[in-house]
Amino acid sequence: MTIEASPSASSAGPVRLGMVGGGQGAFIGAVHRIAARLDGEFQLVAGALSSDPERARLSALELGIAPERAYTSYEGMARAESTRRDGIEAVAIVTPNHVHFPVAKAFLECGVHVICDKPLTSTLEDAYALADLAKSSGRLFVLTHNYTGYPMIRQAREMIAAGAIGTIRVVQAEYAQAWLTTKVEDTGSKQAGWRTDPAKSGAGGAIGDIGTHAFNLASFVTGLDLDQVAADLTAFVPGRRLDDNVHVLMRFAGGAKGMLWASQVAPGNENGLRLRVYGDRGGLEWAQEDPNYLWFTPHGEPKRLITRGGDGAGAAANRVTRVPFGHPEGYLEGFATIYAEAARAIRAARTGAPVDPAVVYPTVEDGVKGMEFIDAAVRSSAADGAWTKVGR
Amino acid sequence: MTIEASPSASSAGPVRLGMVGGGQGAFIGAVHRIAARLDGEFQLVAGALSSDPERARLSALELGIAPERAYTSYEGMARAESTRRDGIEAVAIVTPNHVHFPVAKAFLECGVHVICDKPLTSTLEDAYALADLAKSSGRLFVLTHNYTGYPMIRQAREMIAAGAIGTIRVVQAEYAQAWLTTKVEDTGSKQAGWRTDPAKSGAGGAIGDIGTHAFNLASFVTGLDLDQVAADLTAFVPGRRLDDNVHVLMRFAGGAKGMLWASQVAPGNENGLRLRVYGDRGGLEWAQEDPNYLWFTPHGEPKRLITRGGDGAGAAANRVTRVPFGHPEGYLEGFATIYAEAARAIRAARTGAPVDPAVVYPTVEDGVKGMEFIDAAVRSSAADGAWTKVGR
Amino acid sequence: MTIEASPSASSAGPVRLGMVGGGQGAFIGAVHRIAARLDGEFQLVAGALSSDPERARLSALELGIAPERAYTSYEGMARAESTRRDGIEAVAIVTPNHVHFPVAKAFLECGVHVICDKPLTSTLEDAYALADLAKSSGRLFVLTHNYTGYPMIRQAREMIAAGAIGTIRVVQAEYAQAWLTTKVEDTGSKQAGWRTDPAKSGAGGAIGDIGTHAFNLASFVTGLDLDQVAADLTAFVPGRRLDDNVHVLMRFAGGAKGMLWASQVAPGNENGLRLRVYGDRGGLEWAQEDPNYLWFTPHGEPKRLITRGGDGAGAAANRVTRVPFGHPEGYLEGFATIYAEAARAIRAARTGAPVDPAVVYPTVEDGVKGMEFIDAAVRSSAADGAWTKVGR
């Protein structure tokens, strides 16, 4: 066991953070806050936490945000914070998908770094526009594809880059959940409501909500570019307006092939994100619900179980590992690693210093790729599963 | 635990069995013999075990077959045995695929029941012809899709038929192996040789060798009819003449959808046949390598692990269970159950008595469906994955 | 994968086998018959299957034993068979414990090899006497500690002997079951009845029924000699006459230490025999319910999963392996291996040829050690857990 220094190491004070969305009752906002807090790298000092003024005020109070920095609109917040000497350096956007674009735009234009939940936007056009904006802004854009923060995912990526499994042939990605097996959106669930509403989610349901995570993870780990998809999107629950089950065949540049299954109607599956990659020399298998383990199966040798912090773990995993082997890290730690990486980049940006090349996080470009994936899958499915080129 | 009476119970003497193929060095022939022997229901008394006369003779000697019943051709064996008063009642065909048809034809025409390895034939035309022949012969035709013999597969089938998971929506089938990751067919492996030779295997490689098993299992368990497939078949190993990786999207009559992945180039996978079925009320998950367990996941309740012989096991599983819970049964027991079921049917046929309706085994019709699946997948892949109707 | 020739290879005809006990309704008798049949090495030709004459007759009829060889007493059977030219060569004894001794004695004195269920006898005195008798008889004595027949147990034994885990320090053995959680012996269960009756089982309940299996397995795999035990035997179910839960501390010659837990009142445990061995260079872990896997954990390296027939499996495992990796073998196959090993020894004995040194099976001496273990544990528990010397 060799655990690297804590990811929190820095002498220059925490990053001042604001948040848009994430008021009382929201799930992902609370997760972002814990993630920001866990390594002590951020301080939440401002927020437009709800479009409902009273809810915004109460949520801010509960979080210890000063009353004058509890905003009721993101536009107002962007303007006000960008003129304060102690204004926020970064904003976390944790709204439904269709709001990501205008909020991000507002803050980028005010010179604030953006940490944005996924998927990037609700339309591909917005995604392209946002990417252009982000690039020209000179600000950082961090997309919280949080599963890339797991140490064993870093390990898999490092091993593949080093050739441990040879040339990749087959990529099997899946993300199975059960929670939309019945028509939950009719029961008043806010979570289910916007996720199944095309106006808020965009053209994709399960494919946008969880399919993009699986796609992003496969891309992050393998380094492959997706070329074409053939998709069959289905809304199994009667009356549902967006897909709740997604079957996709994939062809990657260079000849690798794969499958992606995303479902929110698979009883018994809680948050079953799983990735299996096979090359001509070996394979790797990982499952999000048991994230501290990575199976490495060199062809012709016994299977090996690589554990977080354990004897087979390498540099890329160890630099984002907080506690020793056998002391499981989970979802929040992986999420926090995205924030910790963002903090490293933001601190470098403070002084214009170069970012440590080991720092990795998903960017606006990964967000564009995710939107291109959704777009191509939706179009393929509409064309009865015809192979469809991904991206421009 | 309530274990039913041993499957071997019968007072009328074992079934007289012959075998074609399966001489020294063959894998599946030895498996069939153990399966036939395990419950004491069969006695191997004749064989055309090899096309090589000396090998045929030695193989028979080793197996205790009388020299005069060690044949060098299946035609001669069919003729001779059908004229003996103590001639064989059934023949086990364990040759490469392309020989199944002529051998089965020869014996059916001589009034001998047939137990045949899968896939049924090497061409769809042969399959249709054989099915017609089998039906008109009045003889039994048992196809050894052995995985249907596992108790927990019987359990899953019974539960689905009883509505335990409601209306089926999603079927995820897979069969992953590693053993053809390199070009083993060039190293003298007889097993790899014929499986990758279109003249002996037919138009499908992995899809015929293992994909049909996965398809058959999904059909057996769900009772669904496959309507259309969209397939992407690949030969990843340079120079290989048949597919070694198969990605198939499936649409079933009635609206269920699914995926099937079969691969022989997935390092780390030994014999990874796995089935997951999700309905609107629950799910079931099973893996061949750990066959004594069945996950049952009723929606909205904790997951339950049903075990072979255990408290949740029902009649269909218990009637093919030999030893109590916790004493694992495996591949050979499942295979033997196909033989035991065949014996029950053959014994009933001796006297014209009706077969116990609980007796289940794959038939020539299942074999035709398997060939139609291969055919449709091969055609779909040739048409760049276009959705292709399965069967006539 | 290198699978050795089938264990059944032999040209000299099957071993003629008789059976005492195991009539209709018996569990272990049916298991012995399948085990004897599986590899085609034995032919069951005689039996004293029940002390009830009618049940003995019907059981024999069902098994295809000739009426004149269906005996109603083991003494009669021993006399009659030993004078037939085609008399049995070996007898399988599958009665309750207290009958093992007189039956074995009768057959050994008639020159018949003995295959006997465990534990060896119901008293230590009988065990010593039987061992003397077996030695002086010149006949083979095979004790069916069947778990030693699992390939991965052979693998573990071979690896330890080769020093793969260094000098052994800690041995953790356990055997947990649930089936006696309630007072089943009062419900008419024949299985539970004799196992909880001191007159039939001897002084030990769970310790004799399953504790000896765990002890035998630990001894077989490690090669260590047990020196002392400190035991706490309990009958948790009110009114039960023998222990149903066993806690034992162990000290082995040479300094290794261990624990053994055997319980028949542990709900959720079906047949949970499990062995973990740790040395100064590595560890091994195995569980009977998933017998095709062996964890090998060399200190300072990632864990490796060795699979039956897989890349890490060695000669000792492969010679008792029937089917390739990923095609699970189970309880019956392991049991059959004990019979296959016995057949090899018996065939060698036919001609006086030396037995292949690779042949391994538990003997009367292992049976004596098992009885000494029971005896020492019972005495230690009676002495409030005082450390008690094992054996003479």
Next chain:
Amino acid sequence: MTIEASPSASSAGPVRLGMVGGGQGAFIGAVHRIAARLDGEFQLVAGALSSDPERARLSALELGIAPERAYTSYEGMARAESTRRDGIEAVAIVTPNHVHFPVAKAFLECGVHVICDKPLTSTLEDAYALADLAKSSGRLFVLTHNYTGYPMIRQAREMIAAGAIGTIRVVQAEYAQAWLTTKVEDTGSKQAGWRTDPAKSGAGGAIGDIGTHAFNLASFVTGLDLDQVAADLTAFVPGRRLDDNVHVLMRFAGGAKGMLWASQVAPGNENGLRLRVYGDRGGLEWAQEDPNYLWFTPHGEPKRLITRGGDGAGAAANRVTRVPFGHPEGYLEGFATIYAEAARAIRAARTGAPVDPAVVYPTVEDGVKGMEFIDAAVRSSAADGAWTKVGR
């Protein structure tokens, strides 16, 4: 899924925390800080982080502690902080065992609540004295037996209290690690150094370091009182001064029995804390390395897998659950729950309000019981394993 409100909910500002020990390079100090930070309930404002002044200063600087509150002695810190208006309300003690007592004493006497790492002290006498002191001080004493913070442990405790498994019969606890397999204390490891030094750890090695965790967990979950132990403590590594392997038989008040195994020389085991409890109606099984799962095995029914946040989880688990099912929580979250519970109690103490009866954390009394357990085991082992009464 019904996830309760975040444990962080409070309007009264974070608890002001100090820390003794835990300077740069320390493991457990960093863990305590993350745990304190995760829910936003504490603010670290002072510290005596190292006995080395320069290291103390640098450690404090890195953690954002004001220079004037970076102390070089705990005595000075206790005095200074207790006179500040904004002085610390609680101190976290993360030193080696032998320093726990004087530090805790100093702060309790100054009216500061104590959060102390385990085991409580290095001698039983100190433990008794500290318990008296704590009680008379009127301050809170929280012992960080962190594993009691896992939601599935809370679930197990609640189920047992509600009678889900009936009357407890058997408790199997174990805690296996590998990291002291070789003589690491000779390689300069600070962690290994003090843990194997009787002057710093006390009379117990593995039994104090990890055995107490296993004992505490068993007590917490079952609610049973330990009556007697029979122990065999061993130092397997040549030259080691304290036990590195512990075998203990246990007798609980009321008749339940158990085993406890703790080892630091078990290669392949990372942090293998595991608890299995069996009653006359069912069983429960949990393993720390996969903490989001709890097996519940009602006798005579299929096994059920209860998951954190899932359908079978109850109130006690859900109130300490942060993220939904399938999003794994780990070691840090469990540890943070101890801090969150402490914060709730401290906040109540601020105003004298009653503490929510659902709040649970290990106290000084649990620490005394842990020390009595160590003491009795050490004495039993010295008396060759004689059954030894636990406690006064």
